[in-house]
Amino acid sequence: MKRQWRGRTTAIAEQTGTWHHALTLDGVTREYRPGVLALHPIHLTVPRGRFLAVMGPSGCGKSTLLQCAAGLDRPTAGTVRIGGTQLSSLNEAALTRLRRERIGFVFQAHHLVPSLSVAENVALPLMLGGESPGDRHLRALAAVGLGDRGGAMPPELSGGQCQRVAVARALVTTPDIVFADEPTGALDPAAAEEVLTLLRQAVDHDGHTVVMVTHDPFAAAWADEALFLTRGKLVGRQERPEAADIRRVLKELGGRTA
Template sequence: MDGQGRSRTTATAERAGTWHHALSLEGVSREYGRGVVALHPIHLTVPRGRFLAVMGPSGCGKSTLLQCAAGLDRPTAGTVRIGGTELSSLKEAALTRLRRERIGFVFQAHHLVPSLSVAENVALPLLLGRRTVGDRALRGLAAVGLEDRGDASPSELSGGQCQRVAIARALVTAPDIVFADEPTGALDPAAAEEVLALLREAVDREGHTVVMVTHDPFAAAWADEALFLMRGRLVGRQERPDAADIRRFLKDLGVGTA
């Protein structure tokens, strides 16, 4: 089959939802100048409708893994696929469009635009993509319990509420996958639990796929599976992780937890 035929097949399969994996990494590694290896070859598949937590000490490669998987950084070697799309095959404009339309992002800092209203912040990915907004932003706010705050400014919300808005924004395009980088790192325990419950609900009720980087065993315990990195290598994984088991595993690795 020629390249054009493969491209048509891939597009058809993605529209039909027949790609079973939301994310696939095959031998993905990342090196920086002077032989600094941030990530040794990683092989990983994340099925659709899965909540995955990635854990490990500072400098272990968690953020590098997320950045390569999300197309924010290009790996030195290996392939990354979102659905059936190989990221290395995309030019920068197409990669930007894929990130905007098919990937959702939630970071430790919510990155809301202060000059926009809460509803406008949620609708921003739709507006950038020149897609019809309609009431999708308001439905997204309702899903995170903030349907009455659409006209508010981000400065009028608490940190936990801002992070809930960030989740609504990440989900508004119905993305293939959501990447969350320490989404509860700046929140108090009550607000953190609300945010984690929303991510869990997005997976269980809507079938979204979430990959979350975290240092917190409590946060990782909300996931279906926890992966553990050390010095850029995948060193373990736990199905249906429990916070106490995670702490024991990290202790065995010589990693302290808060």
């Protein structure tokens, strides 16, 4: 099914001329100690309505790239833009507000607050921003197939259901971009496919932008494009990636495959 979804937003953008970048990295480097670069100069643009998978061997810089792109870490050099906003121009308070209001996060661990109900967990980003959630959190829960579990507590849900709640929480603010760090890494294949379906739908049906770090070729094959890193350098890209081709590239790079 994912194959027939792919490309819908691309076609819309080409027809309307509204091709704007959700994320831009211009010469981004990250040096943790003198002479040791976790990221060499990275030049990358991610259009709105795009699903990008970032792959490569362990220690290649995938997580560092995500952290710099999401404003969780400051690059040593270069600039990062979310939409038209340059992150280096923001103080810590403004950067925190941008992450809360314009970025969604999905991690390998769902990070739900166990003392809050499922509905309260989804509403949390809105409430932290001083907004009344109205029914937005309930609609987000319904969109991930858990509209009847809003009153449940996280320990009552399966791991896959908790990760679907995490996807709803990431999308409830209608963010400019969603960063997903190994979102299926702790899930069985069926639950992983459910989460990937939701991310794919968020792109194709709602025009969201997703940047996903993953080691799993199956997961990356749901993306519009796979980006390959090694030793902090961007070394390749694949449009419309297929799992078999991804495995071949990762084997050449010495990476782990699922």
